[in-house]
Amino acid sequence: MIVAGFIAGAMNALAGGGSFVSLPALIAAGVPPVQANASSTVALFPGGVVSAWAYRDGLGPVGSVPMRAMLVTTLIGGMIGAALLLSTSSSTFSFLLPWLLLCASLALAFGRRLGEVLRKRWRIGAPAVLAIQLLLGVYGGYFGGAVGIMMMAVWGLLDTRDLKSLNAPRTLLVSAANSVAAVTFAVAHAVRWPETIAMLVAAIAGGYGGAQLGRRASPALIRTGTLLVSAGITVAFFVRTYGPMLSHH
Numbered sequence: 155m156i157v158a159g160f161i162a163g164a165m166n167a168l169a170g171g172g173s174f175v176s177l178p179a180l181i182a183a184g185v186p187p188v189q190a191n192a193s194s195t196v197a198l199f200p201g202g203v204v205s206a207w208a209y210r211d212g213l214g215p216v217g218s219v220p221m222r223a224m225l226v227t228t229l230i231g232g233m234i235g236a237a238l239l240l241s242t243s244s245s246t247f248s249f250l251l252p253w254l255l256l257c258a259s260l261a262l263a264f265g266r267r268l269g270e271v272l273r274k275r276w277r278i279g280a281p282a283v284l285a286i287q288l289l290l291g292v293y294g295g296y297f298g299g300a301v302g303i304m305m306m307a308v309w310g311l312l313d314t315r316d317l318k319s320l321n322a323p324r325t326l327l328v329s330a331a332n333s334v335a336a337v338t339f340a341v342a343h344a345v346r347w348p349e350t351i352a353m354l355v356a357a358i359a360g361g362y363g364g365a366q367l368g369r370r371a372s373p374a375l376i377r378t379g380t381l382l383v384s385a386g387i388t389v390a391f392f393v394r395t396y397g398p399m400l401s402h403h
Contacts, residue, residue: 155179159353162194163201163360168368169380171262172198173299174255174387176353185346187247188239191297192339193346197353199332201361206329212322217312219280221323225330227284231291232331236338239296252395255388258299261307262384265300269307278311287327294331295338302328 158179162172173194180190215221239247286308294301302324309320339345368376 155183155349155352156356159197159356160360160363162198162353163357163362164364164367165360165380165383166198166201166357167205167361167364168371168376169262170300170302171258171380171384172201172357173297174258174384176357178387178391180346180349180353183349185349186244187251188242188244189344189346191239191247192236192335192342192344193350193353195298195332196336196339196345197350198357199329199336200354201357202325202329202332204358204361206322206325209322209325212319213326214319214323216283216309216320216323217280219283219312221326223284224287224323224327227287228291228294228327228330229334231288231293232295232334233338235292235295235297235331236335237295238292239335240338240342240344248395252388252391254297254299255384255391258297259381259384259388261300261303263381265303265307269310272307273310276311278308280312283308283312291327291331294328295335298328298332298335301331 158175162174162176162179164172165175166172176194176197177190180193181187185193213221216224242250287305290301290305290308293304305324305327306320309323
């Protein structure tokens with residue numbers, strides 16, 4: 155748990171995708187899938203809050219949409235997503251998990267590029283952004299893999315603002331969805347605390363270490379490593395979930 159937490163925290167600080175390590179580690183430790191996802195969210199959210207605090211000076215509206223409206227929308231979505239997860243059976247979540255991991259892997263691999271391509275062709279207004287933000291909040295509360303990259307891709311369609319300046323709102327809103335989900339999971343007793351606390355402390359240390367490494371390491375190397383980890387774990391979960399079915403047939 156400690157090693158997985160440290161690696162997940164470092165990955166989140168470097169390029170995102172920390173849940174690709176924390177969630178499988180919890181499942182491997184014998185935590186049921188729904189509880190593992192809830193525990194992973196709780197373990198990784200303090201690192202995100204620390205990042206959001208570090209970016210606080212850069213907070214502002216996302217294009218023409220006020221930050222308060224984005225925040226309220228994301229919190230509502232996160233609460234809905236968390237409630238949906240708690241109402242999902244472990245067998246259903248196990249069936250969905252490889253597809254959720256695949257969705258997050260594709261977002262990590264192509265999200266930024268897709269955002270740039272769409273941006274050249276379309277512009278969307280504030281109501282559409284808030285509607286999509288609500289859905290991303292639901293996804294963030296339910297699973298959340300690569301949700302920050304998805305947000306950036308959508309926000310890029312809103313205006314021609316420098317995407318780097320959207321890092322602060324992205325970090326805050328991802329943390330908002332995770333925080334409300336974490337509180338919901340804790341209140342619903344869906345968290346396995348011994349494993350979660352070990353991972354949480356290690357993830358904070360990993361987040362700090364990852365930030366230091368990020369200043370020195372090549373961005374291309376970091377991105378390649380992240381994509382290899384996410385692709386490998388996604389393939390492993392497809393084999394684990396669907397392999398027995400195929401061999402049976």
